[in-house]
Amino acid sequence: MSTFAVLRTLLGLMLSRGLRLRGDVAGSTAVEAVGIGLGVLGPYLLKLVVDRLAAGTIDPLPFVLLIAAFVLAWSGTNLTSAVKYVFTTRIINTLARRLTERAIASHLPVVAREREADSGQLLGMLERVPYNLQLIVDGILGRAAPMLIQVVISLVVIATLVPLIYVALMAAVLGGYFVATRLSARPFQAQAQAANQAMAAVSGTLGDILRNARRVVFNGNLAAEVQAVSHIAHERQAASVRLAWLLVATAAAQYLVVGGGLILLLGLGGLDAARGQISVGDFVLLQAYAFRLAVPLGGLGFIFRQASVAFANIKDVLALGGPALGATAPVAPPSPPEAAAAIELDGVGYRYGSERVLRDVAARIAAGSFVLLVGPNGAGKSTLARLIAGLLEPAEGVIRIDGADMAAIAEPERHRRVLYVPQFIGLFNRSLGENALYPPTRQGESDLRALLEEWRFYADGRPVDFGLAVGEQGERLSGGQVQKLELARLMGVRSPAIILDETTSSLDAPAERKAVRALRERHRDRTTLILITHRLGLAGEADQVLFVHEGHLAAGSHADLMAGDVTYRAFCAMGDEARA
Numbered sequence: 001m002s003t004f005a006v007l008r009t010l011l012g013l014m015l016s017r018g019l020r021l022r023g024d025v026a027g028s029t030a031v032e033a034v035g036i037g038l039g040v041l042g043p044y045l046l047k048l049v050v051d052r053l054a055a056g057t058i059d060p061l062p063f064v065l066l067i068a069a070f071v072l073a074w075s076g077t078n079l080t081s082a083v084k085y086v087f088t089t090r091i092i093n094t095l096a097r098r099l100t101e102r103a104i105a106s107h108l109p110v111v112a113r114e115r116e117a118d119s120g121q122l123l124g125m126l127e128r129v130p131y132n133l134q135l136i137v138d139g140i141l142g143r144a145a146p147m148l149i150q151v152v153i154s155l156v157v158i159a160t161l162v163p164l165i166y167v168a169l170m171a172a173v174l175g176g177y178f179v180a181t182r183l184s185a186r187p188f189q190a191q192a193q194a195a196n197q198a199m200a201a202v203s204g205t206l207g208d209i210l211r212n213a214r215r216v217v218f219n220g221n222l223a224a225e226v227q228a229v230s231h232i233a234h235e236r237q238a239a240s241v242r243l244a245w246l247l248v249a250t251a252a253a254q255y256l257v258v259g260g261g262l263i264l265l266l267g268l269g270g271l272d273a274a275r276g277q278i279s280v281g282d283f284v285l286l287q288a289y290a291f292r293l294a295v296p297l298g299g300l301g302f303i304f305r306q307a308s309v310a311f312a313n314i315k316d317v318l319a320l321g322g323p324a325l326g327a328t329a330p331v332a333p334p335s336p337p338e339a340a341a342a343i344e345l346d347g348v349g350y351r352y353g354s355e356r357v358l359r360d361v362a363a364r365i366a367a368g369s370f371v372l373l374v375g376p377n378g379a380g381k382s383t384l385a386r387l388i389a390g391l392l393e394p395a396e397g398v399i400r401i402d403g404a405d406m407a408a409i410a411e412p413e414r415h416r417r418v419l420y421v422p423q424f425i426g427l428f429n430r431s432l433g434e435n436a437l438y439p440p441t442r443q444g445e446s447d448l449r450a451l452l453e454e455w456r457f458y459a460d461g462r463p464v465d466f467g468l469a470v471g472e473q474g475e476r477l478s479g480g481q482v483q484k485l486e487l488a489r490l491m492g493v494r495s496p497a498i499i500l501d502e503t504t505s506s507l508d509a510p511a512e513r514k515a516v517r518a519l520r521e522r523h524r525d526r527t528t529l530i531l532i533t534h535r536l537g538l539a540g541e542a543d544q545v546l547f548v549h550e551g552h553l554a555a556g557s558h559a560d561l562m563a564g565d566v567t568y569r570a571f572c573a574m575g576d577e578a579r580a
């Protein structure tokens with residue numbers, strides 16, 4: 001996506017009906033127009049003052065009024081930029097909100113699906129959006145564009161007052177400035193992209209370390225991680241400094257042109273004024289316009305430098321894709337749950353890169369059945385679960401749900417058909433009640449409370465406080481409490497199939513049995529329940545056991561597998577503790 005395309009997209013968004021920014025854009029443009037008018041008028045009024053002074057005949061009242069008008073024009077220019085800030089703040093924040101909504105809508109499923117997706121980088125990228133939009137909308141659209149208009153108007157005013165040579169000179173100076181800027185744009189953009197990536201790397205590393213604060217601190221590795229942050233921040237600094245040096249080179253070229261032009265313009269103007277060919281007021285006007293344009297041009301260099309990094313960031317955010325930008329995507333209400341799902345695995349194989357994890361897996365899981373998925377560590381249980389849930393697509397074979405090929409089903413629909421509960425249950429840093437009642441659960445608070453108390457959420461049997469803040473990732477709860485909370489929530493979820501990936505691993509055996517039986521009882525015939533576990537206490541109750549071992553799958557009842565599968569028998573004989 002080119003820089004121009006980013007500008008076009010942002011402008012399109014600002015003018016779209018859905019975002020309701022047209023009023024702000026109109027307001028900002030009107031205020032800017034007044035600002036430009038006053039900016040051009042100010043030096044002209046000053047010229048009139050100087051001409052009166054040079055003529056030596058001053059009528060006090062008109063003279064004071066002229067000075068007052070000049071001061072008003074000067075202060076009005078500054079006031080308009082303050083007023084404009086109100087409009088641009090609204091525009092920038094609305095755009096940032098829309099881009100963030102869109103990026104989250106498109107990328108959260110990617111973060112959820114891909115274990116390697118870097119949420120820290122995404123967070124950093126989105127955090128920089130408002131600042132970067134400020135640079136683009138306020139800096140480029142709000143300043144550079146009006147400045148160009150001001151240049152044109154100033155040249156027209158000068159053309160009507162002084163010989164055309166001055167207009168030509170000034171136009172040449174400005175043209176030279178833009179040529180110098182244009183020539184340096186390409187290396188600038190490449191370096192800006194590098195600086196943006198270096199910033200994203202810092203965000204990613206910081207996010208990763210913050211999420212693993214305990215691992216770092218408890219292992220006494222703080223100094224090493226601080227050094228890692230320092231190293232990566234140093235790379236960001238190096239990229240930013242390289243960008244700054246590019247700016248110096250560009251600024252030197254720009255000022256060579258502008259400075260040379262100013263020497264010519266003012267030298268010629270001074271000589272002409274001394275010879276009486278232009279008035280002293282005309283000379284003041286010339287120098288006021290020249291500096292009025294030259295000084296912000298220097299500032300523009302800074303804006304362009306920052307904006308090139310900003311463009312790189314906004315390009316990255318837009319590249320994440322997502323729903324149409326102009327209108328807020330309507331949230332489709334979840335369709336009513338269907339009956340329990342029948343699942344069929346037909347010659348399924350999967351590999352991560354060159355590592356083949358599963359091969360020729362075949363099984364039939366009857367609708368409404370209770371299935372235990374077992375096997376040694378790293379055998380591929382979670383991988384198989386994620387394949388069944390449609391989070392991964394098989395490298396070979398087909399997975400059918402109610403006869404339909406899972407690969408042909410749209411992603412949100414897959415989640416509606418199979419709810420996968422990941423091994424690591426992350427709770428929100430919200431209240432216990434909000435976590436327990438998180439959608440799509442549909443149950444009353446009192447039922448849930450009674451259930452948790454029945455499951456002895458607190459060992460001493462004290463009442464459950466739904467207002468309790470559970471902390472980041474539920475850090476104020478025990479591992480078993482987090483799992484009980486999740487299992488209690490699932491009691492109110494209606495889904496054709498639910499896969500519990502070791503969701504009972506922290507419960508003691510009686511608690512596990514109680515919770516699973518309750519779930520089966522509640523969802524009887526309406527949900528196919530698959531439990532991944534390292535404990536085989538429930539194997540006798542399961543309709544079917546899926547045993548994954550060295551990439552192969554053996555399926556059958558516990559009794560059948562015990563009778564016919566030596567490896568399974570050996571696996572069971574190991575005992576829970578040896579297996580886990």
Ligand SMILES: Nc1ncnc2c1ncn2[C@@H]1O[C@H](COP(=O)(O)OP(=O)(O)OP(=O)(O)O)[C@@H](O)[C@H]1O
Pocket residue numbers: 115116352355357375376377378379380381382383384
């Ligand atoms: N995203 C991934 N990229 C590369 N390899 C992966 C990925 N996820 C899992 N693996 C590898 O695939 C193999 C199976 O992993 P999986 O998580 O499915 O095993 P598991 O049976 O659920 O193990 P456990 O009982 O320890 O949870 C392992 O060797 C693992 O390292």
